Amino acid sequence: MSPPLVPPIDDLSFAPQAVPTLAEAAQALRPYRAVSSLERIDAHAKPEPLKLDWNESTIAPSALVIERITRFLGNTHHLNWYPDQRSAELVDRLTRYTGRRFDEIVVTNGSDAALDLLCQTYLDPGDEVVVPAPTYTHFLVYAGARGARIKQVYGSDPFELDIETVLAALTRRTKLVYLVSPNNPTGVVWPASVVARIARAAPQAIIVVDEAYYEFCGDSCAPLVDAYSNVVVTRTFSKSFGIAGLRVGYLMGDERVVADLRRIHNPKSVNVLGQIAAAAALDDLEYLYSYVDEVTRAKPILVDFLNAQGLPARTTPANFIMVKVPHTGAFSQLCEDESVYIRDRSMQPQLERYVRISVGTVAQTRDLVTRLGRVIARMPHVAS
Numbered sequence: 001m002s003p004p005l006v007p008p009i010d011d012l013s014f015a016p017q018a019v020p021t022l023a024e025a026a027q028a029l030r031p032y033r034a035v036s037s038l039e040r041i042d043a044h045a046k047p048e049p050l051k052l053d054w055n056e057s058t059i060a061p062s063a064l065v066i067e068r069i070t071r072f073l074g075n076t077h078h079l080n081w082y083p084d085q086r087s088a089e090l091v092d093r094l095t096r097y098t099g100r101r102f103d104e105i106v107v108t109n110g111s112d113a114a115l116d117l118l119c120q121t122y123l124d125p126g127d128e129v130v131v132p133a134p135t136y137t138h139f140l141v142y143a144g145a146r147g148a149r150i151k152q153v154y155g156s157d158p159f160e161l162d163i164e165t166v167l168a169a170l171t172r173r174t175k176l177v178y179l180v181s182p183n184n185p186t187g188v189v190w191p192a193s194v195v196a197r198i199a200r201a202a203p204q205a206i207i208v209v210d211e212a213y214y215e216f217c218g219d220s221c222a223p224l225v226d227a228y229s230n231v232v233v234t235r236t237f238s239k240s241f242g243i244a245g246l247r248v249g250y251l252m253g254d255e256r257v258v259a260d261l262r263r264i265h266n267p268k269s270v271n272v273l274g275q276i277a278a279a280a281a282l283d284d285l286e287y288l289y290s291y292v293d294e295v296t297r298a299k300p301i302l303v304d305f306l307n308a309q310g311l312p313a314r315t316t317p318a319n320f321i322m323v324k325v326p327h328t329g330a331f332s333q334l335c336e337d338e339s340v341y342i343r344d345r346s347m348q349p350q351l352e353r354y355v356r357i358s359v360g361t362v363a364q365t366r367d368l369v370t371r372l373g374r375v376i377a378r379m380p381h382v383a384s
């Protein structure tokens with residue numbers, strides 16, 4: 001006798017034992033293993049933890065951010081309403097900050113969500129995606145989830161811009177090119193003139209320029225949006241603005257592209273506190289500029305120290321540096337013993353023996369250098 005189409009609710013013999021089969025594209029993916037120091041950091045540890053593994057800001061956001069959030073929470077009734085679905089106050093400030101028009105901007109739940117939205121909107125299974133690597137790997141999950149064919153392309157030196165390798169990888173099937181500028185973790189910058197060449201060479205593709213570290217570098221491809229309908233720039237409030245925990249990012253593109261992205265974009269996904277905080281951060285640009293100035297002055301202090309200690313270090317135009325150490329695991333552990341949390345990048349091709357260290361203020365970096373001095377002293381084969 002065949003089972004009834006709608007089994008009785010209380011008869012557990014009909015309950016499925018296996019979990020449902022994964023979508024084909026998801027079968028190729030592994031769960032994202034977030035390697036964050038957060039759960040290992042003891043907030044009361046001495047010395048004060050230096051969390052330098054995720055390129056977040058190392059200081060609290062502007063006092064104006066805290067003031068506006070506190071004022072908003074003064075009326076808790078506000079929390080039972082959905083957020084403004086157009087993020088209008090934030091987008092209004094972003095038009096002034098970026099020079100783009102209202103209809104050229106989409107605010108997202110962190111810039112990760114902007115990358116995901118681009119993949120969802122433009123990629124079909126089998127579409128080709130060109131990614132100069134090594135780079136920010138989380139993007140690969142979004143493209144992979146769409147069943148795209150990802151072509152990671154490597155130049156001969158990961159720290160040098162290599163446009164020819166990217167141009168050679170483009171085909172008529174290329175649907176998306178992902179460029180991070182400055183690149184995480186190598187610091188390579190994609191100048192607007194180079195991105196324009198790629199945009200002309202692949203007019204059928206969306207050229208995504210991820211400018212998560214824009215504020216530290218100052219170079220942007222946003223003006224390309226005027227002439228190139230296939231260029232989209234993504235940015236974040238997680239790095240220089242110091243509100244990573246509130247998850248706010250945005251993208252800028254041609255109005256028609258933005259209208260297409262809105263077919264899938266969930267306007268409720270940017271929470272109300274994130275909108276308020278990001279708008280307040282844009283109302284206090286002095287605070288941003290002074291933090292960027294601190295990071296800019298701190299980078300050479302760290303790089304010069306490491307080089308002088310015999311550890312080859314490279315600066316980047318972003319808020320992190322790269323350093324080559326004899327053994328990344330041992331070095332990271334010794335750092336952790338000093339409450340310094342850094343990121344091992346040695347598993348990425350071409351980055352053997354490299355760790356990435358986020359850079360904060362000058363005072364924090366002087367403290368960091370003292371602690372690294374003790375780390376290096378405990379590595380006798382490195383210390384002179």
Ligand SMILES: Cc1ncc(COP(=O)(O)O)c(C=O)c1O
Nearest residue numbers: 110111112136184212236238249
């Ligand atoms: C290049 C790059 N893009 C995007 C992100 C994600 O930023 P968000 O916090 O805005 O999602 C990061 C975070 O490390 C990043 O390095």
